[in-house]
Structures are given as structure tokens and as C-alpha cells.
Amino acid sequence: GNSVTQMQGQVTLSEEEFLFINCTYSTTGYPTLFWYVQYPGEGPQLLLKVTTANNKGSSRGFEATYDKGTTSFHLQKASVQESDSAVYYCVLGDLSGGNYKPTFGKGTSLVVHP
Amino acid sequence: EAAVTQSPRSKVAVTGGKVTLSCHQTNNHDYMYWYRQDTGHGLRLIHYSYVADSTEKGDIPDGYKASRPSQENFSLILELASLSQTAVYFCASSAQTISNERLFFGHGTKLSVL
Numbered sequence: 001g002n003s004v005t006q007m008q009g010q011v012t013l014s015e016e017e018f019l020f021i022n023c024t025y026s027t028t029g030y031p032t033l034f035w036y037v038q039y040p041g042e043g044p045q046l047l048l049k050v051t052t053a054n055n056k057g058s059s060r061g062f063e064a065t066y067d068k069g070t071t072s073f074h075l076q077k078a079s080v081q082e083s084d085s086a087v088y089y090c091v092l093g094d095l096s097g098g099n100y101k102p103t104f105g106k107g108t109s110l111v112v113h114p
Numbered sequence: 115e116a117a118v119t120q121s122p123r124s125k126v127a128v129t130g131g132k133v134t135l136s137c138h139q140t141n142n143h144d145y146m147y148w149y150r151q152d153t154g155h156g157l158r159l160i161h162y163s164y165v166a167d168s169t170e171k172g173d174i175p176d177g178y179k180a181s182r183p184s185q186e187n188f189s190l191i192l193e194l195a196s197l198s199q200t201a202v203y204f205c206a207s208s209a210q211t212i213s214n215e216r217l218f219f220g221h222g223t224k225l226s227v228l
Contacts, residue, residue, distance in 0.1 A: 001173075006156070034216070043118075043204050043219030044157070089156060093215070099164060100145055100208065101172065102217060106156035 002027045004092045006105030014113050019077040021108050023090035026071060033066045033073045034091040034102070044089055047075075085112045117141060120205050120220035127227050133192040135223050137205030144209065146188040147172070147217070148180060151202040160203075163188055195227045 003026045013019060025031065032051045036044040048059040053068035066073030075088060090105040119138045127133045139146065145164050149157040159172030161180035169180040177199060179191040192199055202224050206217040 009154070036217075041221070043206070043221055044217075045219065046216045049216070099162070099170060100215065101159060101162060102147075103159075103173075104149070104157040106154065 002029075002031075002092050002094055002101075002103045004090055004103050004105040006090050006108060008108045009106070010109045010111065012111045012113070013080050015081055016079045017112075019080045019084070019110065020074060021076075021088055021090070021110075022072060022074040023105050024070075024072045025066075025090075025092045027092060027094050029094040032093040033064070034093060035062070035064055035075050036089040036091055036104075038087045038089065038107075040086075044087075047088070049093075080110070080112045082112045082114050085110055118205055118207055118218050118220040120203075120223050122223060123221065124224040125226070127192075127195045127225065129196060129227055131195050133195050133199075133225065133227075135190040135192075135203055135205075135225070137188045137190075137220060138186055139188075139205075139207040139218070140186065141207065141209070141218070142185065143207035143218070144185075145207060146182065147206045147208075148178075148188070148190045149204045149206065150174065151204060151222070157204065160190065197227050200225060200227045 006023045034049045035047040037047045038044040048057040050057040057064045062077045087107045092103045121136045147162040148160045163169045163182040181189045202222045205220045208215045
């Protein structure tokens with residue numbers, strides 16, 4: 001089955017520092033990769049998606065790409081703000097087996113200090 | 115904006131009791147999902163459905179049942195609640211079966227089993 005590995009459990013940065021979060025994935029299909037963000041007390045919400053390998057997705061200053069050769073995808077932001085503090089999930093979307101069952105990584109908790 | 119409503123927002127249950135979590139969506143989406151969130155595990159898929167009157171097992175279905183009586187409603191049922199089922203539960207929906215479709219989440223139900 002599909003799987004997503006998100007190793008960084010927590011990342012702590014100061015404002016204006018560079019953010020980089022990496023995930024690896026495993027699938028036999030043709031995936032779309034997503035990044036979701038979750039703020040306290042809310043459900044996850046879509047941050048951005050990348051539908052094609054080596055293409056770039058971007059939203060709210062965040063950028064993401066995925067590499068089919070290394071089966072990895074990452075999220076980055078050049079300069080974080082305190083308001084970016086949240087949990088970030090990498091998500092694999094795939095129609096393997098005929099049904100759409102998005103697979104979530106374990107999440108990375110980002111803490112940004114002013 | 116798609117709307118997914120969960121009820122209750124929180125619940126305390128006794129071990130061995132029956133618990134029903136409800137989810138309602140107003141956007142004519144085909145797919146509905148139940149995920150469980152635990153610290154260190156991210157979101158894990160319990161059950162999902164792509165059509166009314168039919169449900170499918172996700173990755174961790176043991177101890178849970180699901181019911182989809184209509185396109186708008188999707189329930190998660192714990193027939194015999196256990197301590198290990200204490201978690202936050204999220205319902206989500208998506209519009210289509212293609213793999214690049216986003217999920218819309220509810221605000222979650224915090225379940226405590228005592």
C-alpha cells in the first residue's frame with residue numbers, strides 16, 4: 001500500500017529564518033502530493049498541491065516540489081513568521097486500487113519565535 | 115467554501131459503552147472519510163465511503179464501524195469503546211475520485227474514554 005514518511009516531528013525557528021520540511025513516499029501509482037496545515041483547534045486545511053513531478057506548487061509564500069526519482073517531496077519558505085506556527089502534514093493522493101484514500105504523514109510541528 | 119460539520123465537538127464516554135460520532139456535509143461531495151489523530155501518529159484513516167449506503171475499511175478499522183445513510187451524512191460508531199480509542203476524530207469530504215482533489219475537514223471531535 002501507499003506510505004508517507006515525515007521524519008521531522010518538530011522544527012523550531014526564529015522569525016525570518018528559512019523553513020525546509022522533507023517527506024518521502026511510496027506508491028505504485030501516479031501520485032499527487034499535498035501539504036496541509038493545521039492550526040490549534042481546527043481541522044487540517046489545504047496549503048498547496050503538486051500534481052506533476054519536478055513542477056512547483058506555491059501558496060502564501062510557501063513552495064513545494066516533488067522528485068519522482070528519489071520519491072521525496074518538500075515544503076519550504078524563505079522567511080517564516082510567527083503566524084506560520086502550526087502543524088504541517090505531507091499527504092499522498094493516489095487512486096491505486098480504484099478508490100481515493102489520501103495518506104498522511106505524521107506531521108511536523110513548526111514553532112516560530114518572534 | 116465547502117462545509118463539513120461534526121457533532122459533538124467533544125465527548126466523554128465510559129469503557130464498554132457505545133459512541134456515535136456524526137458528520138454532515140452540504141457540498142454534494144462523493145467521498146467522505148473518518149480519520150483519527152494521535153500525537154506522534156498524524157492522521158490515520160479509519161473508514162471511508164464513496165457512495166451512500168456503502169462504506170470501506172481504511173487503514174485502522176478494527177473496533178470501529180461506519181454508516182453512510184445519505185450522501186450528506188457519515189457516522190462513526192464505536193460499539194464497545196475502549197481507553198485506546200481516546201483521540202481526536204476528524205471527518206472530511208472530497209468532491210471527486212480523481213487523485214488531485216482536496217479534502218475538506220470538519221473541526222474535529224475530541225473523544226475521551228474513561
